[in-house]
Amino acid sequence: MPAEQRGLGLVFQSYALWPHRTVQDNVAYGLKLRGVAADEIKTRVAKALEQIGLGHLAARYPHQLSGGQQQRVALARALVYEPPVILLDEPLSNLDAKLREEARAWLRQLITSLGLSALCVTHDQVEAMALADRIILLNGGVVEQEGTPTELYTAPRSLFAAEFMGSNSQLNGTLASRQGGQAEIEVEGQRLRGVDRGSAAPGAAATGVIRLEAVRVDGASGGNGLTMTLATQMYLGERWEVVFTRGATTVRAYAHAPLAEGEHHVEFPPDALWIF
Amino acid sequence: MRFGWYRFLVIAVAAVAVLAPLVLVFYQSFLDAPFFQPVTHFSLEAYSFILSESDFWDAFVTTLLIGAGMTAIAVPLGAILAFLIVRTDLPGRSWLEPVILVPIFVSAIVLAFGYVVALGPVGIFSIMVKSWIGVVPWNIYSLASIAIVAGLMHVPHVYLYTAAALRGLGTDLEEAARVIGANPWRVAIHVSLPMVMPAILFAAVLVFFLGFELFGIPLVLGDPQGILVLSTYLYKLTNLLGVPSYQLMAVVVVAIVVVTLPLIYLQRRLLRQSQRYVSMRGKGQRAAPLRLGNWRWPAFAFIALWFFVTVVLPIAGITLRSFVVTWGEGVKLTEVLTLDHYRALLNFPNIERGILNTLAIGTIGGAFAVVGYTLVALAIHRWNSGWVRFVDYIVMLPRAMPGIVAGLALLWVFLFFKPISPLRATLVSLWLAYTIVWFAYGMRLISGTLLQVAPELEEAARTVGASEARVMRDVSVPLIRYGMIASWLLIFLIFVREYSTGIYLLGPGTEVIGSLLVSLWGTGDVDLVSALSVINVAMIGIGLAIAVRLGVRLHA
């Protein structure tokens, strides 16, 4: 079906606002094409611009707007004719980091308050989790996993899904055993217990994945850890990111305070370590 | 769906306009008499005659040599010029660009004759040099000179393509090379120009191709030594048998077309590649010009030298000629100065009409031509279809017919295709002829600007609900309006200097300056020819000045 007959709303990554038309005309164009009467166009455009908080900029040209404002106009253009679904193509990727967080919150609020059906394409997992009610994770065009943000984050079904969401450390080793939803992986000569997520037979290569925030470095041993050497640590403001190595294995974790140099016990809680 | 019809309609009209004269010529090549005579027979005699003519093969080889020579000169010069103007902090680069294009807009016959006055055996500069060193160290009537002059004059073509490609490239690569210590020349030769190589090669093929229809330069400079190229050989052919033999001329055109087709094919391949390269461009980064440092003024001097040799010398020659009674060896120019030629021009019948017609065909005709080119460009815009290839071919084909044949073939079309016959005696026929012959040039201008319209602007309109036709009307065309104005100006400049195509279509009331020039040249009135040429050049100069003033971006 030709694009113009699909009746969808689409917000482009680059916004694709027509530079030769004012904000008003950009937004009004979809209505004009649908043969809406002039005065109705006026009120509907005004309403749409009001919704996105740019009512006062209707007479401007796109190049006179900031990136965030342009993005909103693009959104207004897509929703003014009330399409059943709005497609957002990487809507936030052209904004700088600070603006992006604001826009994210604003977008989520707008979508929920207007009750829009929005389909948002993004490479940014944080953006996806923040915006979405449901996430469909695609890998090379094939659905990897589908579910609420919480499901995807806490219960990834595949290595790809586990790795894609959140920040992770990887432990490469061989599968030692699997039994009743539990599995053991041998890493650097140590066996570690974790949640069984794979299908490999014991003795095959396996990968353990754990979220950074789940790794414990407070020295307390739960019997499921490795003794590792502190390689480096970075101050992130509200916490420290610490990096440990042992043999070929590198593990990252968060700490609340700087650690002393030398060896530390790094604990991997079994329910937070997924073995694929 | 309706847009599909539009596409085919436009392509059909363009194809008929281009192919009608060409088909006539092909048809003629297989006959033994003019096709419009009551009795004609199918015959291959014309082919066997031409192919056994040693003059034809000589002219063919000469054409290839000149084509190769001018390509070898125009391509490196044009590429370096483009690099200097687009990428560096060369002094005056903003106003240099229109100046560089000047050779495209000045009639080749005028320039060539200017060279005779300036650099001929007794030319003004030749005599000067002779008084210093005792001899004139050059001979402008040689094959090499023709190739050099033609090469210098085609530098702008290479410039246009290379500059467009360079503009699409990010500057980071060049900066990286600069940072590790490469001087600007090394940057140009090792980084920038290799990046746009497909565009340069494309331009090289084009210049070689234009070598086949070169006429004015070999006519004037090749005359004394009897150097023939294919287009001047055609001239000879009209006389060889006393009565013009159309089938023989047609065979030569067929030969040129046969050489041309693989060139067009090559060009298409190169163009596809160059677009692939250009699509690598970053997101609208404003490039900081590369600093030339100590090279700034030498580079400027290099451009100035090229401009002096290619434009200033011949135009100075023709201008000087228009103010003197005689010139040459043993003449004190101060004693022969005169304004008589311009006075004579005032009394010249139809001169105002000629100038007015020339302006009209340039401005109004140019505008309509741009509209026509835009219609065709839109028809194939963002279309994935074999028809686009077809259009690419028909766009280039008119250039394969040298002016004198194209003019005759168009006369035939107007005479024997009755619906348009009434237009023959009007400027419309002339306009149509010009528009067809400059099809390739105009299309390049328009589709160049169209390609600069970001595809998502058009896609956005479609998702909002606009049909293809609406998208063209509401988005594509408004977005290229400045490009269209620039194209209009460029077409104006071309139409003002054009004449050979129209020679058979001109009549009382539809004279243009070009045709007046040709008829005066024939009867030996060089005084008036030079005065009229100066006026023609002045018109073009004013056009260019307006362009610069309006800030028209000539690269469109």
Place this chain on the structure above:
Amino acid sequence: MVRFTTAALAAALAVAFGIPSVTQVQAQVPQGYPADYSKIVDAAKKEGKVVVYSTTDSASANALIQDFRKLYPGVTVEYSDLNSTELYNRFIAEAASGSGTGDVTWSSAMDLQVKLAADGYALTYDSPEIPSLPKWAVFKNQAFGTTYEPITFVYNKRLVPAEDVPQSHADFVKLLNAKPDFYKGKITAYDPERSGVGYLFVNQDVANWPQAWDLFKAFGKESIKLYTSAGAMMERVTSGEHLVAYGIFGSYALSRSHKDPNLGIVMPKDYTLVTSRVASISSKAKNPNAAKLFLDYILSKRGQEIIANKAELYSLRSDVTGEATLKKVEELIGDKARPVPINADLLEALNQTKRLAFLKKWQAAMKGQ
């Protein structure tokens, strides 16, 4: 255009008010013409215009056209100047298509004009001027010579020593043999291979002078430079790039020499070829009567006076005086003028086999053989 409309209006008024138009028109019948010529004039006025295809540039022809308008205010001249090949190409294509073409063709390519007549493109017309024309200038009352243009040598007065200037064809041969180095590459002529008039000239030389080939061979040895236009040649002679041009229309040379004192002109004393611009009325003319008026006018004494003294194309009538006239030419060279007769012999020049053979010989001569 305005003039035409007024005239047409006047004619319409004349008809409307029943004014006897005979008196008005008869006043316009030139002296010595039969009285029924007024019918032609009337018909011509109805036609209103005459379309002329000519090789004479409009600057030269302007005076003629202006005067013709004065004589016949009701007839506009639509004048197109073309080169001789273009004229021929355009005329036969237009004639074949049945659309409008030149009512009068007037060309310096004598052979092509005779060919048009021989091919039936010319109207037979018993012009009242025929008795005043030389016999050689009229072909079957279809093609008419209109000028008497001697073919001259043109030289650079500044650079050619006075004693060198060749006064005859024989002198030319002697000069080239005597000073081969001085004149090497300094002689110029029309190229018979690329130019129709060039072919005509050398072909006529051979017909008129047994030693012609000696001269051509001498040209070859001197690396003569061959051109396709008189302008290119005279320009190079005046500048000194070349010194002597062989075979230039006296008309072009004369008007150029008036402006440029450096050019000298010689009418060779042993024989001087004389060519003529040939005019015909098209058998397909849409305005045959206006065409007749125009043809008669350029052949008439009044028209020839202008041809001689304004256009400087050399009059062929013996009753016209001035610098560019048959009379003046005869004064200069006596009975040595050799007009190229306008007859079927000219068609031989268009015979493909003969022409190619002749050109082959010419090419050999250019190599000095």
